[in-house]
Amino acid sequence: MKFHLNLLRAVNRAIYAIFEEEKYADKVLEKILRSNNLWGARDRAFIAENTYDMVRYWRLIRAVAELETHELNETNLFTLFGTWQVLKGVALPKWEEFKNVDEKRVHHNYKILKTQRKMAYSLPDWLDDLGYEELGKQWNKEVEALNETAPVVLRVNALKTNKADLVKSLAEKGILTEPVQGCKDALILKQRQNLFITQEFKDGMFEVQDASSQLVAEFLKIEPGNRIVDACAGAGGKTLHIASITQNKGRIISLDTEQWKLDEAKKRARRAGVSNLETRLIEGNKTIKKLYDTADRLLLDVPCSGLGVIKRNPDAKWKLSMEFINKVKGQQEAIINDYSKILKPGGKMVYATCSILPSENQKQVERFLKTHPEFVLEEERVVLPSESGFDGFYMARIARLEKTVTA
Structure with missing residues (x-):
């Protein structure tokens, strides 16, 4: 994977705003993605996906990097980003920004920490305790599912169109969808795209709804x-x-x-x-x-x-x-x-x-x-x-x- 420094800095800015300034992730990303008109769809996806993934696994990343109590300065933010990439199996470039990422140490720490549910799925202690108290062993399955990336689902607006016509209309624009079993008005997006610029959305033919x-x-x-x-x-x-x-x-x-x-x-x-x-x-x-x-x-x-x-x-x-x-x-x-x-x-x-x-x-x-x-x-x-x-x-x-x- 080829990294671009400006995209990494965008991820770092997002992480800082979410955790240090306590802002909501969706609002942070919306603002950052609007800040550079030169970013293409792939660039925007890189920023959004890495930000959300790091938020999902924040406790694990900080623990593996041995930066649980350190301030989120630029050096540490790059170390945390690099740690996450190592955990994903991505080879890091020989950049000065990643000088503090010790890949052997990352793998060693992860091997130890992954046996703890609250670390493996990055949960605050109190939340892990509450979930297990209320759901018992079912909590193990739920925390795994809740750390997955949410699919994008559309709801067909029957006041304006029907499912077959919307599927066809979107497909003509290269937006592929498939029906959701047991949910008559739902269509799941096969690949993430910006749906809000489509004429179908502007005409009220669908809403995004899980x-x-x-x-x-x-x-x-x-x-x-x-x-x-x-x-x-x-x-x-x-x-x-x-x-x-x-x-x-x-x-x-x-x-x-x-x-x-x-x-x-x-x-x-x-x-x-x-x-x-x-x-x-x-x-x-x-x-x-x-x-x-x-x-x-x-x-x-x-x-x-x-x-x-x-x-x-x-x-x-x-x-x-x-x-x-x-x-x-x-x-x-x-x-x-x-x-x-x-x-x-x-x-x-x-x-x-x-x-x-x-x-x-x-x-x-x-x-x-x-x-x-x-x-x-x-x-x-x-x-x-x-x-x-x-x-x-x-x-x-x-x-x-x-x-x-x-x-």
């Missing part, structure tokens, strides 16, 4: 004419899928606590050809109370740890904390207790997370059902990265009975 995430809207079992509330809508990814399923019939109300996310959802909805969407900013309990007993379908895609999507956001494991997870569990409990009242008797709601921890998923639903006898669990589904190859998700479809059950 296959597991696409299962959530289908799980609502939407019927024609339903009034649907997406109560934690964010920027509208699942809202748009719901609209596609409804074919612009019925009514969708998207709620969120941040106006900029709702503005983004409206922008995306216009591109997607959605005409049955209303957005509302959550301004305290009064917003929710106005909606009590009004929804045929309710989606609660609640805030969560995001442990199921670490392959997509590898820097999250270095930003997460036990304190945050405990806080978000409290939010989940409050949301399902309060927002469930939006559902009409006879309606159905889906509680969903992109976490793989039972304490955020099954246990939250069990606790809710124990104190709300007017609700019953219809079906739940756990999607594990090790089994699906996609993101980790949990979803539970819960029905509100027509009449309250008394003990």
